[in-house]
Amino acid sequence: MTSPVAQAPAPTSGEASQFDSSNTRKQWQVIARRFFRHKAAVFGLVLFVLLVLFAFLGGALWKYSYTDLGFRRYLPPSADHPFGTDRLGGDMVAQLIRGTQFSLQIAMVVALLSTVVGVVLGSLAGYLGGWVDTLISRFIDLLLVIPGLVIAAVLVRNSFVVSVAGGSGGSNWVIVALYLGLIGWLSIARVIRGMVLSLREKEFIEAARALGASTWRIVFRHILPNTVDVIVVNATLAIAQAVLLEAALSFLGLGVQSPDTSLGLMISLNKNELTLHPWLFFTTFTFIVLISLSVNFIGDGLRDAFDPRQRRVKA
Amino acid sequence: MFRYIIRRLLISIPLLIVASFLCFGLTTAMGDPLAEWKLQKPRSEAEIALAYERTGYNQPFLDRYVDWAGDFVTGDWGETVVPGNAGKPVKEELLKAFGVTLRLIVAAELIALLLGMAVGVIGAVRQYSLFDYTATGIAFVMFSMPLFCVALIIKAGGIEFNNWLESIGAGRWLTMAGPPGEGFSGSLGQQIYQYTGAYILPTICLVMIQFALYSRFQRASMLETLNADYVRTAQAKGVSQGRAIFKHAFRNALIPIITVSSLNFGAAFGGAVITETVFGWSGMGKFLVDAVTKLEPYQVLGFMMLTAVFIIVFNLIADVLYAFLDPRIRLD
Secondary structure (H helix, E strand, O other), rough: OOOOOOOOOOOHHHHHHHHHHHHHHHHHHHHHHHHHHHHHHHHHHHHHHHHHHHHHHHHHHHHOOOOOOOOOOOOOOOOOOOOEEOOOOOOOHHHHHHHHHHHHHHHHHHHHHHHHHHHHHHHHHHHOHHHHHHHHHHHHHHHHHOOOHHHHHHHHHHHHHHHHHHHHHHOOHHHHHHHHHHHHEEEEHHHHHHHHHHHOOOOHHHHHHHHHOHHHHHHHHHHHHHHHHHHHHHHHHHHHHHHHHHHHHHHOOOOOOOOOOOHHHHHHOOOOOOOOOOHHHHHHHHHHHHHHHHHHHHHHHHHHHOOOHHHHOOO | OHHHHHHHHHHHHHHHHHHHHHHHHHHHHHOOOOHHHHHHOOHHHHHHHHHHHHHHOOOHHHHHHHHHHHHHHOOOOEEEEOOOOOOOOHHHHHHHHHHHHHHHHHHHHHHHHHHHHHHHEEEEHOOOHHHHHHHHHHHHHHEEEEEEEEHHHHHHHHHHHHHHHHHOOOOOOOOOOOOOOOOOOOOOOHHHHHHHHHHHHHHHHHHHHHHHHHHHHHHHHHHHHHHOHHHHHHHHHHOHHHHHHHHHHHHHHHHEEEEEEEHHHHHHHHOOOHHHHOOOOOOHHHHHHHHHHHHHHHHHHHHHHHHHHHHHHHHHHHHHHHHHHHHOOOOO
């Protein structure tokens, strides 16, 4: 099929692929440029990077360790202890470094797990349809109906689960992360399923199918790249959700347990100190808010960068 | 439409059966509800055997499930199993908790929805104005706060406020132990005083969180319709600005928020776990937390069955409303 206008010789395969890759790079550059023009998003990114550095390098740099518990209890903030000391006589900065580290670890695992499970199951349900779709959709309905707290209680209390995940020696944070990841994939799966349902009727998918591409290849090479904006934004927001949900679970006594820790556990241990020793409550509270605020800003910036139609950013 | 609704409701019956079976398995996996009771003090073999006999826990899992399901369909939702006082019937306790939750959430959800819609529409119409930036900022901060901290701070603020009221000679207005069990009493003025005192703090707490969600949703969908071609056409034809906004853009921007809010409503009947716990309301959320803490299987199951019905019905309402508001969508 030759068009009468097209006079230029067909590019060689080498040139073609070069053209392709420069084009995709340009697309990402455009998105990156839009993202970096979004002031709140850049603020969020800087804040988030600082928090990660604080959590993972802070322990090595700060003068006290979280195991130093010999200070006077309930010291208000001072030059030596900028955030005071807690009810066990530990330095709050050191405790916060460790708590932030655990909270970030949990949030990352949750975001990764819920995104992978949600995207795979959602795209399979949407693309394959039929009994696969019915099975996955009914399973989602089922998980929406069963109270999440019951599942959490089983995971935290059941001695078998606890022993598999590392016993009394620790790694309790892994259970909490698994739990949050396993109930967190429902919404992303539904969104992806809906998108795939409409994408699979598009001409380019039909073309790929006519060329003999396998289901696997069509889903992962042709369909999912078209949903990457939704996936990235959802994964970001899942981090913020995870930090907040973990805090709520700890408040109800179903979250991370000692010897592990987290910002959620720290703040629920200090919930009665709100009026007497407010720094214990408010420093931890501020860190939780900072993490989820920074991540929410990043997610919002990414959404705008991917979707210029909303014109939040003048690109 | 009618056939669609009937079919959807019929499909949910097997869903409920599978869910109840799974949930029963989960409650069993949580642990033995009598374990703690056995450790409290030395118990004789006969005493323990009697306790297990009474709760049915000496029977295999499947038998217990079938027993429960048979009783449930005849209206007997079982009793609490942890010994101590006589077993309490699940149904009465649950319905009482449901009444408490209902009184709390309906007003809060409606206020949050109306407020969120108003703020969202104004934010979209005056995009990038001071109002828009402030509303967006507040919504973001609300989103990023752990709910129980917000509740605790509001409660601490309420106590301070009570202290101040007392210092100027007024009574302690705000109460933090839920609505009085025997209802409000006295003259109309006194009743209003008691009512607001009990409801205002938890309502503020619930409204703050839900409002952020609704305002963001309404703003996004309103922006989309305001930029749509048919609104521009209407403006080009000389329709007044108010008419273009309310008749053309707003009506269509309602579709997503109505779906979201009806799904939220359905879930809200499960109770506001955190708010109820902090402010001492014995509603559904508190009921579930207590049941899970005491490993009470029939309380957990009763809770699940009641809330599942609401989730299923409001999911259906969301779909039906969606089709009603957007005639292009066909339910079949």
